Amino acid sequence: MKTLIDIEQWNRKEHFLFFSTFEEPFFGVSVNVNCTKAYLKSKEKQVSFFLYYLYRALKAANNVENFRYRIIDNQPYEFIDVHASPTISRPNGTFGFAYIDYYEDENTFYEKALLEIENVKSTNSLLPSVSGENVIHFSAIPWLDFTGISHARSFSHPDSCPKISFGKVTEKEGIKTMPVSVHVHHALVDGYHVGLFIDKFQDLLND
Secondary structure: OEEEOOHHHOOOHHHHHHHOOOOOOEEEEEEEEEOHHHHHHHHHHOOOHHHHHHHHHHHHHHOOHHHHEEEEOOEEEEEOOOEEEEEEEOOOOOEEEOOEOOOOOHHHHHHHHHHHHHHHHOOOOOOOOOOOOOEEEEEEOOOOOOOOOOOOOOOOOOOOOOEEEEOOOEEEOOEEEEEEEEEEEOOOOOHHHHHHHHHHHHHHHHO
């Protein structure tokens, strides 16, 4: 469910009108998060580390209001919740886009996510059978300890979904870190809100 934002009463009115005119309204940052506790916890629970941090990233995003904003037909909307559209690697070296619903219950999220991942791996299709505007585009690049990343985009296709990428886990002096890249539409999200997301994500990784 989504709600149309009253732009005249919105404190982002000028930001929205200004950045909506840009050919490239997205901006991005890359940071490192401490995933020491999260990595160990996922192994203790015998849960895929990918799904463990994906759940926490999605939960963090749902807790930051601006990450639930989308632009539809040139108007701003707020969704009640957002879901995941991650890339899923296949054994043959290709990948497919998946659609994974967000569930507050962590075990339910894992259960549904595993079914979707197996479905994607069993086909050669690139696009998911279900999608929508209220998704976050996630991608995992576990082979690279990147310091920055860019995304392929079709500028003729309207898009305001955040794009979050995760890199290779590295360890130094007993501390495991992982690079995280966050790209967002500046008409909807500022650096302040990205900071809120990263702080919440880190808290959930430490929990």
